[in-house]
Amino acid sequence: MVTQIPRKAAPTKAARPSKARKTQAMSGTGGRTAALFLTPFFAVFTLAMVAPVAYSIVLSFFAQQKSGLGFGEAKTSFVGLENYFQVLQSESFVGGIGRLAMYCLLYIPCMVGGALAFALLLDAAVARARKLFQLLVFLPHAVPGVIAALIWAYLYTPGVSPIVSVLETGGISLNFLDNHLILPSIVNIAVWEWTGYNVIILFTALQAVSREVLEAARVDGAGEIRAAFSIKLPLILPALSVIMLFTVIGTLQLFTEPSIISKATASVTSTWVPNMWAYDAAFNRHNLNQAAAASIIIALMAAVLSWAVTRFSSRMNKA
Numbered sequence: 001m002v003t004q005i006p007r008k009a010a011p012t013k014a015a016r017p018s019k020a021r022k023t024q025a026m027s028g029t030g031g032r033t034a035a036l037f038l039t040p041f042f043a044v045f046t047l048a049m050v051a052p053v054a055y056s057i058v059l060s061f062f063a064q065q066k067s068g069l070g071f072g073e074a075k076t077s078f079v080g081l082e083n084y085f086q087v088l089q090s091e092s093f094v095g096g097i098g099r100l101a102m103y104c105l106l107y108i109p110c111m112v113g114g115a116l117a118f119a120l121l122l123d124a125a126v127a128r129a130r131k132l133f134q135l136l137v138f139l140p141h142a143v144p145g146v147i148a149a150l151i152w153a154y155l156y157t158p159g160v161s162p163i164v165s166v167l168e169t170g171g172i173s174l175n176f177l178d179n180h181l182i183l184p185s186i187v188n189i190a191v192w193e194w195t196g197y198n199v200i201i202l203f204t205a206l207q208a209v210s211r212e213v214l215e216a217a218r219v220d221g222a223g224e225i226r227a228a229f230s231i232k233l234p235l236i237l238p239a240l241s242v243i244m245l246f247t248v249i250g251t252l253q254l255f256t257e258p259s260i261i262s263k264a265t266a267s268v269t270s271t272w273v274p275n276m277w278a279y280d281a282a283f284n285r286h287n288l289n290q291a292a293a294a295s296i297i298i299a300l301m302a303a304v305l306s307w308a309v310t311r312f313s314s315r316m317n318k319a
Contacts, residue, residue, distance in 0.1 A: 053299075060084065060293040083293035092271040093294065097301075099183065100273050104251045106187045112243060114195045119202035120228045134203065138196035145193060149260035152189045157264055177265035186268075189257045194250070198243050205239035206232055241313030248309050252302045255279070274298050 063079045087093055118137055122130055140148065155161050156176035167174055176185045209232055217227045233240075255275040262268035262276075270284065271277040274294060282291035 056292040056295055059289055060296055063289045064287075079289075083289050084297065087290055087294045087297060090277070092269075093274060093277045096271055096273045096277050100251065100254060102183060103187060103254060103273075104248070106184065107190055107251060108244075108247055110187065111191045111195050111198065112240070112247060114191065115198035115202055115243070116233075116240070118195065118199045119206055120232065122199070122203050123206040123232070124224050124228075134200065137199050140192050141194060141197040143193070145256040146260060148193050149189060149257045152185070152192070153261055153264045156185055156261075177261070177267060179267045182261070182265065182267040186254075186257050186261060189261075190254075194247075198247075201239055201243060202236060205236040209235050237313075237317050241309075241317065244313065245306060245309050248305050249302050252298060252305070 060083050061078060061080060062076050063083060064074045065077045066074045122133055122137075143151070155163050158164050158175060158177075164174065164176070175181065213231060214227055217231055222230065253275060254273050258268045258272050258276060259279075262270065262272065269276075270280040275298065278291045278294040278298070281287045281294060
């Protein structure tokens with residue numbers, strides 16, 4: 001008599017955990033882990049960014065008004081958009097926007113064009129000692145903005161500047177702090193500071209360009225200049241678009257360089273650019289409400305210009 005060994009019953013579908021449940025459990029665990037790590041970031045972001053912006057918006061709709069011919073106690077009153085109208089009607093604020101526009105027209109082509117030229121030269125096959133050149137080009141960006149402005153203020157000041165002395169020896173008399181040259185002088189400081197930083201970004205993008213494509217172009221008879229403009233430049237347009245976006249936003253934040261230079265010349269006033277106007281309104285004229293309104297206007301300008309640059313860059317990348 002043959003005894004039969006009983007087989008183990010196969011687990012039913014209900015006993016087996018389904019793949020959907022496993023995926024759901026894993027995704028739930030991953031979501032909780034991500035939330036745990038992101039919570040400190042969002043907490044700091046809310047306290048350092050969202051809360052100040054919200055407070056500035058609220059502050060811009062109020063004003064300190066005094067009764068009794070200005071001798072009474074100041075009271076906070078809701079004034080709506082009056083602070084915005086007063087800021088936009090200020091000749092010094094509007095003049096600062098005009099100077100900032102001229103600054104952009106000089107600074108952006110010089111800095112972006114110089115960064116692109118340096119990056120292409122570093123990527124060229126004829127370039128030697130690339131690491132050394134990258135360090136030398138990037139080194140000015142390692143200098144803090146305040147220190148860089150102080151260095152150039154020294155180099156611009158007549159009587160102490162070696163550059164001015166050398167030019168005067170050659171019969172050239174230039175006052176870099178004069179009202180006619182002060183804008184190019186400040187542009188020069190910013191170009192000196194930020195060109196190296198953008199060179200590294202563009203050079204990194206150029207390193208991602210396929211070497212096989214470049215070799216094929218050289219076999220077809222394309223030189224370095226033709227390859228740079230016909231192959232390399234179109235392939236690094238996304239990186240160039242990012243640089244343009246950050247540069248436009250950065251130009252609207254112009255403050256450090258003219259603030260330092262203003263200590264050495266009367267050509268730069270305390271309201272020379274919009275950010276300086278807002279600082280003067282807050283800490284010299286003690287009008288925090290108008291300063292908040294001016295800050296919101298500057299932020300809106302940055303948002304509009306960023307949107308325009310993004311739209312233009314997306315069209316260029318699709319073309």
